[in-house]
Amino acid sequence: MADDFSDSDALLFLTDAQLRRAIEAMFFAYRGFTADPDRILAEMDYGRAHHRAIHFIQRSPGTTVTNLLAILGVTKQSLNRVLRTLIEDGLVESRVGPRDRRERHLYLTEAGAALEAELSTAQRARMRAAFREAGPEAVAGFRQVLEHMMDPELRRVFAAAREGDR
Amino acid sequence: MADDFSDSDALLFLTDAQLRRAIEAMFFAYRGFTADPDRILAEMDYGRAHHRAIHFIQRSPGTTVTNLLAILGVTKQSLNRVLRTLIEDGLVESRVGPRDRRERHLYLTEAGAALEAELSTAQRARMRAAFREAGPEAVAGFRQVLEHMMDPELRRVFAAAREGDR
DNA sequence: CTTGGAATGTCAACAAGGCTGACGTAGTTT
DNA sequence: AAACTACGTCAGCCTTGTTGACATTCCAAG
Numbered sequence: 001m002a003d004d005f006s007d008s009d010a011l012l013f014l015t016d017a018q019l020r021r022a023i024e025a026m027f028f029a030y031r032g033f034t035a036d037p038d039r040i041l042a043e044m045d046y047g048r049a050h051h052r053a054i055h056f057i058q059r060s061p062g063t064t065v066t067n068l069l070a071i072l073g074v075t076k077q078s079l080n081r082v083l084r085t086l087i088e089d090g091l092v093e094s095r096v097g098p099r100d101r102r103e104r105h106l107y108l109t110e111a112g113a114a115l116e117a118e119l120s121t122a123q124r125a126r127m128r129a130a131f132r133e134a135g136p137e138a139v140a141g142f143r144q145v146l147e148h149m150m151d152p153e154l155r156r157v158f159a160a161a162r163e164g165d166r
Numbered sequence: 167m168a169d170d171f172s173d174s175d176a177l178l179f180l181t182d183a184q185l186r187r188a189i190e191a192m193f194f195a196y197r198g199f200t201a202d203p204d205r206i207l208a209e210m211d212y213g214r215a216h217h218r219a220i221h222f223i224q225r226s227p228g229t230t231v232t233n234l235l236a237i238l239g240v241t242k243q244s245l246n247r248v249l250r251t252l253i254e255d256g257l258v259e260s261r262v263g264p265r266d267r268r269e270r271h272l273y274l275t276e277a278g279a280a281l282e283a284e285l286s287t288a289q290r291a292r293m294r295a296a297f298r299e300a301g302p303e304a305v306a307g308f309r310q311v312l313e314h315m316m317d318p319e320l321r322r323v324f325a326a327a328r329e330g331d332r
Numbered sequence: 333c334t335t336g337g338a339a340t341g342t343c344a345a346c347a348a349g350g351c352t353g354a355c356g357t358a359g360t361t362t
Numbered sequence: 363a364a365a366c367t368a369c370g371t372c373a374g375c376c377t378t379g380t381t382g383a384c385a386t387t388c389c390a391a392g
Contacts, residue, residue, distance in 0.1 A: 019290040029312040102368040124185040130314035141307025146195040148296035
């Protein structure tokens with residue numbers, strides 16, 4: 001009976017209607033999530049693709065192009081177009097790999113780091129506000145669900161980054 | 167003192183590094199969130215824009231174009247291109263408004279409802295799995311944070327839909 | 333009953349950012 | 363020496379967003 005109850009309890013919050021609402025929430029929230037950086041990026045001639053590149057170079061300075069391709073999940077042609085403008089504009093530096101000289105290792109310049117900081121600050125501010133309003137337990141739950149929504153492969157990338165943080 | 171503790175507790179989980187990780191989680195999770203519908207849509211000649219339109223018409227049958235524009239946050243030209251193909255392909259029906267005949271009220275046809283169901287089922291399956299693995303408390307927290315991440319205006323739309331569910 | 337404004341649709345042109353395919357050039361590995 | 367890898371690039375295409383201009387239809391106010 002206790003099992004029956006927990007089963008029905010589990011089913012209770014997994015109704016299709018509630019799942020649909022969660023899907024919608026995800027859609028609207030993502031719009032909010034990108035809104036502030038988008039505004040900043042629009043002023044320069046950049047887009048979300050530039051933001052993503054800058055973000056992941058900030059996270060892993062010296063990362064290679066192939067690495068970035070795997071994380072971003074786009075073609076090299078697509079990434080290259082973005083990287084080229086960032087390098088031309090002096091926001092990203094591309095250094096020949098010290099061991100394997102076919103590789104290009106990517107770093108943010110001072111200007112690149114400045115833009116990254118601006119974008120990140122805006123995005124973190126919204127995140128921080130949402131977290132504060134929702135409370136610590138909500139934040140823990142939020143992160144758990146997000147992790148389980150990822151594709152397994154990306155989840156490994158995500159988890160691996162946690163190790164790198166130390 | 168109790169207040170001091172809760173303050174420092176609040177600061178504890180709001181470090182920039184953790185906020186950055188949450189931002190990344192949001193990015194990766196959204197990729198997972200759209201992955202399954204994207205695969206289905208790619209087989210037909212549709213994209214995410216079609217999915218969004220179909221979703222919100224399903225949610226609010228008879229909604230007007232203006233309504234949809236506000237929710238989706240795109241220009242009417244952009245939405246119209248998508249709606250036109252959906253109408254041509256017999257997935258959406260556009261009826262002249264009964265009271266105000268300038269308005270177009272949008273409905274899913276049987277075929278449209280079928281596609282919507284297919285997309286929604288795939289997306290709900292991933293959501294359901296993530297929810298089950300993360301547990302009920304996590305789900306509650308997830309939804310709270312998402313709501314607080316939305317722009318206030320969209321949050322009102324989202325909350326209003328809850329009323330309409332009854 | 334006219335007129336202003338709202339709702340809708342549509343044409344044209346453009347841009348960002350995805351994609352595929354093909355090819356070249358270093359550099360590394362076998 | 364041959365094969366493979368990492369990267370860059372050219373060309374062309376698609377979706378989905380944008381602006382601007384304009385026509386139509388129709389409600390509502392004067």
